[in-house]
Amino acid sequence: MPTLEKGPGHAAHARDGGRGGYGGEGGDGGDLEQSASAAAYEPGEGTKGIGGRAARFWSARRVPAAIVALLLLAGTGVLLYDVASVRAGRPGMAWRRTLADELASRRLDDTALTVGAAVAAVLGLWLLLLALTPGRRKLLPMRRDVPHVRAGLERKAAALVLRDRAMEVSGVQSVQVKVKRRKVKARAQSHFRDLDEVRTDLDDALDDGIRQLGLARRLGLSVRVRRPGKKR
Incomplete structure (x- = not known):
């Protein structure tokens, strides 16, 4: 659940990280069994909103x-x-x-x-x-778009939102999404369509989903797509 906290703020500017490329694994023109991207984009620097720079939340301990x-x-x-x-x-x-x-x-x-x-x-x-150390590693700081207000998003909630976005991609049968402090890891199974096409659509969907989360720091993205294992 998002967490709000009041705090002092100051005007600043916004800056987003860039998007990099990805690579695939498989045979030469044959049916691919697995497709992976090491990073859809590299994590950028922390962004600043209207309310100032969003720092990590400190635990009272x-x-x-x-x-x-x-x-x-x-x-x-x-x-x-x-x-x-x-x-x-x-x-x-x-x-x-x-x-x-x-x-x-x-x-x-x-x-x-x-x-x-x-x-x-x-x-x-x-x-x-x-x-x-600040602690509270499960809470991701969000951009400070409103002065004197700090917001945070739990990593489990972010993973649930991104998982729903990934399941909307055509060809995805199941997916597991883990949100770390600096990176999002998605492991999906596709039962039809070319794996490279599914991975590309997943990259785009999760990239847009991460951007819409409104986090202060751009998270890296790692996507891996494979065929479901054969039942014995």
């Missing part, structure tokens, strides 16, 4: 942030309680005394310390990756 916050809160609370207990004249908690003794007596090349440091480093890198 509430679950990782909540887990980290709860762990830090629990650790800080236990540590402060132990410090207050020591200040009040009571002995410190056994785990803190044991941890201090272990850190003071173990060597830096100890296996347990190495494994613990590696785990801490991996967790830290994972948190940095979550903080620096």
Whole structure:
């Protein structure tokens, strides 16, 4: 389903990517068993609409942030309680005394310390990756044709629309469409007509369908057409 989000916008210009060629596979003048195009066109640069450049949607990542916050809160609370207990004249908690003794007596090349440091480093890198990447890979940003409004289209919804367009092509018996972040892959079966002709019509239909989706970035297109397998 399309997703709308308000945001600041500024005037800009629109630009579309170009369309490239395609190649086929088969025999010399005989019946083709499979026809494929590596790319009907190469993906172009991100376009800018009236409302400004459409960037990717950022995920709030509430679950990782909540887990980290709860762990830090629990650790800080236990540590402060132990410090207050020591200040009040009571002995410190056994785990803190044991941890201090272990850190003071173990060597830096100890296996347990190495494994613990590696785990801490991996967790830290994972948190940095979550903080620096937008996420929400299943949501494709659309052109910002209206100021202060951001729209996004789910990849599954885009694949469903393109699949319906592909099934309207004469000769197509079945088709599978997968929409990636940068490319659309279509795998079709044709039970009549020449495979090259079916592939050409599919290229045109899907090219027009991708353009009508109104995405901010032109997606590449890969089409493969083959005959249905013989039933045993």
